[in-house]
Amino acid sequence: MLVVPEALIADLVSAEDAFAAVEATFAAMAREDAYNFPVVREALGEGRQYGFKSGLDRAGHLLGVKSGGYFPGNADRGIPNHQSTVFLFDPDSGQLKALVGGNLLTALRTAAASAISIDRLARADARVLGMVGAGHQSAFQMRAAARVRKFDKVVGWNYHPEMLPRLAETAAELGLPFEAVSLEEMGAQADVIVTITSSNAPSVMDAHIRPGTHLACMGTDTKGKQEVEAAILARARVFTDEVAQSVSIGEAQHAIAQGLIAEGDITPIGAVINGTAPGRQSDDDITLFDGTGVGLQDLAAADVAVRRAVERGMASDVAL
Incomplete structure (x- = not known):
């Protein structure tokens, strides 16, 4: 061994x-x-x-x-x-x-999954990266996102504002300006939003999200966890690493339970990679990647x- x-x-x-x-x-x-x-x-x-x-x-x-x-x-x-x-x-x-x-x-594989979703699904002209969460994995997420899009700015929000300097330091390392914002301001500014928290209640709400946004939801991997309001999934084109996990332990568990979407509305990101399913189809699409983390x-x-x-x-x- x-x-x-x-x-x-x-x-x-x-x-x-x-x-x-x-x-x-x-x-x-x-x-x-x-x-x-x-x-x-x-x-x-x-x-x-x-x-x-x-x-x-x-x-x-x-x-x-x-x-x-x-x-x-x-x-x-x-x-x-x-x-x-x-x-x-x-x-x-x-x-x-x-x-x-x-x-x-x-941390590396979680950030890679998020970056793959951004690479395949975010608008080509995405310029502002939004970060929800400032824990250990946030730096990996930001760096990975910056490898696949040329962002001009990072905006961030965290349940515990005293942790936001971690996001600011990572942004500075990448040569990007950073601004701490409210969730309403994040929705208004960010073209890509990465959520990486361990929350059991949604922070990003449907009213925050404008057309054209890509969300990479990376923190929900257990029954009961939730980072974004389920209504967002009803408006979005939803992608995931694995459909079975998405509907049982991912963000989709809540939208499914509320009858807002069906399992058939969720597309594996691998099908987009293989060219057997479309990714983003217009600049107005809201795309959401439900990253549950697979073995x-x-x-x-x-x-x-x-x-x-x-x-x-x-x-x-x-x-x-």
């Missing part, structure tokens, strides 16, 4: 690597060459969440599982609130092949890390 520790991931997997791996995974899913297994997700109390995401990619010859969750008390311990480990198995024999640190990989994203990113580690002699081989 190969071991690739968390400390090596930054040197092994770039944001560009994650983008390519996740895009290939979404395409394989749409071709039905890959599929995810049902998600196990449990609330442990005090805001803690733990679960498993797993799947099989026949095209990529990948089988595995990511174990991890969200532990809000970790900030006081000096470690990330999100904790993850990826296990890769040989799909032919079932033998454990690799154990990979998954914290940075999770196959984690396996694809972890596979990159393992292959690079082997090439560079950085992986430890441990007998189990």
Whole structure:
């Protein structure tokens, strides 16, 4: 069994690597060459969440599982609130092949999915990026978005305004001006809005969103979570990483429950990548990507890390 520790991931997997791996995974899913297994997700109390995401990619010859969750008390311990480990198995024999640190990989693959949606669905002339959420993953989201569109400005909002300097610092790193705004002002200015919170109540409301906006909703991955008002999905053309997760644990769970949309109204982003379904069809379309986070994203990113580690002699081989 190969071991690739968390400390090596930054040197092994770039944001560009994650983008390519996740895009290939979404395409394989749409071709039905890959599929995810049902998600196990449990609330442990005090805001803690733990679960498993797993799947099989026949095209990529990948089988595995990511174990991890969200532990809000970790900030006081000096470690990330999100904790993850990826296990890769040989799909032919079932033998454990690799154990990979998954914290940075999770941030990279989540940001990659958001960026893929922006690349494929946002207006070509999008110039203002809106950020809802200023937690650990927000910097990864902003950097990934800036790789696929030439933004002129970033506007941001967070439940806890004292955290907004994190967004300002990342924007400055990218050479972009930053402005803290109300949600009403964000809707009026932003061409692309990325939501990356752990909220159980919507912050972005239907009245905030104007025609032509693209939303990448990346925080809702559990029953009960919600970042945007369900009425937005009724106005939007809705895309997702996986329809089954979108309707059960994603933003669409609420719109489905209210009868505002049906499962058939949601398009897998992989179908857009493969050219079998249209993406944005007009500059007035509101497009929304329901990024629930699928296990196959984690396996694809972890596979990159393992292959690079082997090439560079950085992986430890441990007998189990």
